[in-house]
Every structure is written in C-alpha cells, then in structure tokens.
Amino acid sequence: MRKCVVGQLSTWAVLPVLSASAAIAQDQPQQDYTPTIMSESGGAMMMTLPDVPSGVTGSGGPITGSGVQTIPGVMMGFDIGRKLGTFAGLDLIGNLSLFIGIGGNTATSTTTLSGPGTIVLSGNTQSTATISLDTTTGPGGATANASVSLTTPGGGATITQNTTSPVGGGVVSPAVTLTGDNTGVIFSGVATDGTTPSAAAFAAAADPRGYVFVGVGDLTGTTIRTNTYRSFVYYGADASFGLSPPSVDPTSFTPYITAGYRALRQEISTVTTFDLPEVAGATTTFPTLGLRRFEQLDANYYGGGVGLSVSHTLENNITLNGAIEGGIRAFDATYRGRDLAIFPIPTGGNATDLQTFDVGRASAEEHGVAWFAKGEAGFNFPIAANLLLGFSGTVEYISKVPTLTRSGPTVQSTQGAGSGSLTYPNGAGTQSTSIAFADAWNFGIKATLSGSF
Numbered sequence: 001m002r003k004c005v006v007g008q009l010s011t012w013a014v015l016p017v018l019s020a021s022a023a024i025a026q027d028q029p030q031q032d033y034t035p036t037i038m039s040e041s042g043g044a045m046m047m048t049l050p051d052v053p054s055g056v057t058g059s060g061g062p063i064t065g066s067g068v069q070t071i072p073g074v075m076m077g078f079d080i081g082r083k084l085g086t087f088a089g090l091d092l093i094g095n096l097s098l099f100i101g102i103g104g105n106t107a108t109s110t111t112t113l114s115g116p117g118t119i120v121l122s123g124n125t126q127s128t129a130t131i132s133l134d135t136t137t138g139p140g141g142a143t144a145n146a147s148v149s150l151t152t153p154g155g156g157a158t159i160t161q162n163t164t165s166p167v168g169g170g171v172v173s174p175a176v177t178l179t180g181d182n183t184g185v186i187f188s189g190v191a192t193d194g195t196t197p198s199a200a201a202f203a204a205a206a207d208p209r210g211y212v213f214v215g216v217g218d219l220t221g222t223t224i225r226t227n228t229y230r231s232f233v234y235y236g237a238d239a240s241f242g243l244s245p246p247s248v249d250p251t252s253f254t255p256y257i258t259a260g261y262r263a264l265r266q267e268i269s270t271v272t273t274f275d276l277p278e279v280a281g282a283t284t285t286f287p288t289l290g291l292r293r294f295e296q297l298d299a300n301y302y303g304g305g306v307g308l309s310v311s312h313t314l315e316n317n318i319t320l321n322g323a324i325e326g327g328i329r330a331f332d333a334t335y336r337g338r339d340l341a342i343f344p345i346p347t348g349g350n351a352t353d354l355q356t357f358d359v360g361r362a363s364a365e366e367h368g369v370a371w372f373a374k375g376e377a378g379f380n381f382p383i384a385a386n387l388l389l390g391f392s393g394t395v396e397y398i399s400k401v402p403t404l405t406r407s408g409p410t411v412q413s414t415q416g417a418g419s420g421s422l423t424y425p426n427g428a429g430t431q432s433t434s435i436a437f438a439d440a441w442n443f444g445i446k447a448t449l450s451g452s453f
Helices: 011-025
Strands: 036-050 056-058 068-087 090-112 116-122 130-138 141-152 155-166 170-178 185-193 198-207 210-218 223-244 251-275 289-313 319-348 351-384 387-407 412-416 419-424 432-452
Touching: 036 090, 036 223, 036 387, 068 223, 068 432, 090 251, 116 412, 116 419, 130 198, 130 210, 141 185, 141 198, 155 170, 155 185, 170 319, 185 319, 198 319, 198 351, 210 289, 210 351, 210 419, 223 289, 251 319, 251 387, 289 351, 289 387, 319 387, 319 432, 351 432
Parallel strands: none
Antiparallel strands: 036 068, 036 432, 056 116, 068 090, 090 223, 116 210, 130 141, 130 419, 141 155, 170 185, 185 198, 198 210, 223 251, 251 289, 289 319, 319 351, 351 387, 387 432, 412 419
16 A cells, blocks of 8 residues: 555555456455455655754854754564555545654754853753853953852852952963852862953853853953754554455556554653863963753654555566655644753862753744655565565655754853853843754665465
C-alpha cells in the first residue's frame, strides 16, 4: 500500500504481481484467490529539524542557535494489506502500516566576539539578583566596575569590584560568592587594559528561581562554545484504503485515502560555556562559566490525507513504483526543560571546582494544524515464489514541527565613546522559553521484502 513516512512500498504497488504469483502457486483462478500481502523494511533516514537557540544574545540579537540541523538515523517498518472486496468494478484494498525511526547527533558551535557591545545568556526563568556594570576608557587608561547582589531565604551574597588600569597596565579580577544556604551563587569579573585602552565587566547569578549571565564593554576575544546532543524518535501508524484495477495490467493507478497518527519526540542536551578574554600583562585569568540545559520537545499529530500510487510491471517482472500523498494533521506540542548553572567554586588557594546549581524548570504547551506532503519512488523484483525484494527512496515535508524561542531578560544598557554600562533587571519584562514552529524535511532510503500468504 502507500508508504508511511519511513514505511513500506505501497502494498497496492506489489499486490497485483504477488496475487497473480500466489494464485498460480496455489493452482487457483486469480480472481478467486485473495492473499494477504506483508512487507518488512529497513534503511537509513535523515531529518532536517530547526536548530534550538542557545539563548545567548548580543547587541545585534541572537549570537548562536539559528538555522537547521540535519540528523541521521535508521528506520524499520511493517505493512500488511489485503483485498477487501470490489467497488464499482475495482478492487478495494485495505492496508495497515507501522513504522519507527530513531536518530541523533552531536553539534558544536564556537563564536568569538570582537569590539564593544553587550552579551546576555538567560535561563528558563529569571534570577532575583541585581547587577550593575560599567566601563570607561580614555587617554589615561581604563576602568571597569561590577556590582552583584542576591538574596535568598537562607541568606544573601554581594560582590562589588572596581579596577583601574593606567596606560601600560592590565588587570583581570574574578570573584565568586555563595549565598548563606549554598543554594545560590554570584560571579563578577572585570578586566582592564591601559595600553589599548580597553575595559570589560561581566556578572552572573544563579538561584533556585533563575539564572542570568551578562557582560558589557570591549568583548574582543570572548568565546562562546555550545555543545548540543540531540536525538529523536519518530513513529506512527496508518490505516489506508485504495481502489485498484482488478487485472494485472502493465501500468496501474491506485488512488487512496489514509488516516493515522504520528509522534515526534526530541531530547536535547546543551552545554554553553564562556571563555572570557585575557588581558595582556594580567597575572589572573577568568574561570569557566556556563549553563547546561536538559530539554524535551514532543509532538503528536492526528489526521490523514489522499494519495495516488502508480505501478508499472516490466516483462521481466520487475515492478517500478511511485506514490505521492498530501494531507493535514492536528497536533499538540509540549515542552519540558531544566537548567543547571555552571560556576567555579573556590576550594582553597587558587583552586576551583566546577559545580552545577539547579536554576529552575519550565514547561509549555501549544496546539495547531500542520499540513504534510510526501513522495516515494522505487522498484521490486522477484527473488522467490510469492516473494519480492524492493528498494526505494522517500521524502516528506512537514509544515510545522516544534522548536524553541527564548526571550531574554530586559536589561538596560548604553554604549558611548569610550564607555558602556548595563543594569539587570530594570523592573520590566521576564525571561522565558516557549514553543515555536518551523518546517522540516525527512529523507529516507530503504530495502523492502514483500510476500503473499
């Protein structure tokens, strides 16, 4: 019958040949013998899914996490079909199709900033910290100031730093402080270079209510690395009914209708880290900071469509097949996410230990309607009595699959000649992660074994 997304060659494409061979094998008139056609298939697939944004934004908008990801996978499927009777002189064929495909990949993105600007990385929810950063440069050198404060039910923490570099000097000064109950942590870092002159200030805060990382000034050399592991499971089932000519003509056309279910499950694990810029002449370096995300995107599709299958049998019993199908599906999409902030915690002397802090969870749900289109082309050839081996290529387009959009915190920043400032929060807006939609493609190549019983 018709192919499912990663399913079998059309049952009605092979049914005429298998019905005829089965009738001969049973020594019965073809019109009186109705076999059951079963097909099993397996192969490779590639899904192009919309990229998931990292949440890092700068003066000009999102810095990383745009475009698409092409994710390889494997598939297997099963079809069972049978002639159910006749209608208007045509054979009425029914088919049940099942399939599953799985895949995954790891992607790494590295972005290095240059020049003055701002940088923000937001988590799923907003930290309750207050942050103030400012930088200045001039003929006499450079200055940078950072102030971070956070209060939790178990006790607060505050860091205030100021550095000044005269011409010819360079300073890097990081600091980390835990809250009284050890459930929250704050970071501030300032860097000045009087030779350039240049200045930058950074801050981060994490508590059970949220997370934020911000920076302002000359960000030259700031490197953002995002490592993402993403996997998917795509599966479904279809019931289809088609009308096929009863005779074994060289070419047959079979229109059909189908109704079914699809599920797309995505698991996404992302680690975003910051390598803050070094300053010439400074004896101290910045530690590693970052954010680890564990996220799940699920979508369920319910609907159906119409299609057309074409089969042409050559003199050597090789059968050429093709099918096209289109339709609509209602869907529901859900999101669940968890964030863990990465901070360098001092362990004594100059040593630090990278630790993670739970900084909030989020969920979202959306509903809508998507349309789909798919096609298939391949061929079958006999390998034994009542048994065909086929090879085919498939393509599917889905107008809406879930991805994510992230809204960052509302920060107030200014950039001027030789100066920059940033405050967080300014009392307006909240950060969040929500479901968005984009289109996707699915490509496959597979082998199919079909038999009549």
